[in-house]
Amino acid sequence: MAIVVLADLRGRGGMVNKDTVAGGYGSRFRADSVWTRIAKNARSVFLNVPSIHVGYLAAIFAREGHEVVVTHDDRAVEGDLALVLTSLVDYRHEREWAAAARARGMRVGFFGTPATHLPELFEGFGDFVLTGEPEAAALRLAAGEEMSGVVPSPAINDLDSLPFPRWDLVKMRRFGHASHRRVGLTRAVPMLTSRSCPEHCTYCPHRITASFRSRSVANVVAEMEELQRLYKNVHVKIRDPLFTLDRERCLAIAEGIRARGLKLSFECETRMDDLDEELIRSMHAAGLREIAFGVESPDPAVLKKVARRYIPHEHMRRMIDLCWRLGIVTTAFYIIGFLQETEEVIEETIRFACNLDTTHANFKILTPYPGTPQFKQLKPLVFETDWEKFDGYTLTFNHPNLTPRRARLMLGMAYSRFYGRPSRLFNFLGMHRYSRHPLLERADAWAWRKYDYFDRPWVSERKATA
Structure with missing residues (x-):
């Protein structure tokens, strides 16, 4: 039995949505205004869900009798094998974590869409890079195979053959x-x-x-x-x-x-x-x-x-x-x-x-x-x-x-x-039937004119420079 560490790291400098977001490349919301900052904070609560491939890999390794540890932060975790979920928007952080784990004696691999299409970003920071959906390679790793270099992981056609994700091992919010x-x-x-x-x-x-x-x-x-x-x-x-x-x-x-x-x-x-x-x-x-x-x-x-x-x-x-x-x-x-x-x-x-x-x-x-x-x-x-x-x-x-x-x-x-529309508040409160009221339509038109002023080039350029 081995200790397998699955690293689904929180982003450095802000939450990163990984896994299926942007096809697996991940996304980090960049906020420049009041409304985008509100959206960013809301996403950190309602879109901060565990990465689904980590759940599948946890199930595969646990089924074969391995101890599975899932980590989301930079604290040192001991184990025999570490698999790092990659993103494009936080790849430097992920490489640093992997290099540190490797220096402690762990074998380290990368998986995910960036690892698949840009494996050169991760070579040299671990022992191997999985390209493709990771489950097929995980089955081989769980059976004891050692991997090195760029390792193709072909898609599994019979998705019913996979175990259900083990969310009890993932430390979900x-x-x-x-x-x-x-x-x-x-x-x-x-x-x-x-x-x-x-x-x-x-x-x-x-x-x-x-x-x-x-x-x-x-x-x-x-x-x-x-x-x-x-x-x-x-x-x-x-x-x-x-x-x-x-x-x-x-x-x-x-x-x-x-x-x-x-x-x-x-x-x-x-x-x-x-x-x-x-x-x-x-x-x-x-x-x-x-x-x-x-x-x-x-x-x-x-x-x-x-x-x-x-x-x-x-x-x-x-x-x-x-x-x-x-x-x-x-x-x-x-x-x-x-x-x-x-x-x-x-x-x-x-x-x-x-x-x-x-x-x-x-x-x-x-x-x-x-x-x-x-x-x-x-x-x-x-x-x-x-x-x-x-x-x-x-x-x-x-x-x-x-x-x-x-x-x-x-x-x-x-x-x-x-x-920022007044009618948006009524929609948010579940009162959509009132959002088309003539008074609210006039209020929305007023709000649009207000934003017309604040979005004029000289105002916008001043905001961008600030």
Whole structure:
């Protein structure tokens, strides 16, 4: 039996979301304004959930009789083998931790999306680097194999063959989810019911490591039942990039949850054109309380350039309105800084986000991630040499219409205009039916004019220089 240390390190200089965030590259929110600072603090509470691959590796090693220790900080931990989950935005910190562990006599390996697509960043700081999804290599390590150099870890096609993640070994935060309809916080646990994504968006890193595969309905529901047995009151964060791809499978999962009498809640991420009223109502009856989806840009021409299928705006509005009526929280994702965009186009995207009226909105700056088609396209324009700035909140390439400073200012504008609306307060308090009242619409228009003043170039430049 060996002592296996799994290092899922907290970020140095701020919380880092790892694992499935940005396809596994990770993200560190950079706050420049009041509203972005509020968003950053909220994320440190509600998005600070354990990394799902660490849960799987803990289960694999524990099943083979090894002692598993999970660490999140820089304190020295003794063991025989250490596996470090990598991110792009905190890779120097992860390398330093690994080098220190190696100096104490431990064998050290790296895994994760950055290790897969940029193994040269980690070579020399450990004994081996796993490329690909880590579970196949972990099975070999658990059986006693010693590894060195760059080690391919092929994707496992039969996801049902993997043990359920061992969250009892991961030192999870006790809470991580808040409900508009209930006082208090709930323990949040991540889950993957499928891996990769069958879509072909050129900017997205979710599909670059392995092909799309999904677990069986029975296997998914069995894991949910196990989570409820362990934690009673639990909220499941389904981290699939496209949970509702197979409509019949989703309906079957919802039916399985109801048939077993599970009293958990869950959230998912998907495309809006994969949703309809029957599916939403069925999942809501099974415990669906949040849906996240990508809009990216309201402009069909912009979406076509990045191979993203256009979703009719009216369909999105109908589904969002249904979610408001059912009490389902909605979060829309937007990207600013596509090559065709000007500041005026970005402002229209912000206005669209406000009018679409989701519960939350998440704005990011276009980031060319290694391994994506867009990275190859933009590589001649990339000027940034510090990989830690490929965080989703920093412009890393020469944009024809934006400077890095202006891009950050536009990002701050997006958050202030979306979250600084008076009607937003009513939405947050669960009083959406009043948010379209004429008085509130006038108040929102006044707020927009106020932000127009504060976002004028001379004011913005002064803020950026301060």
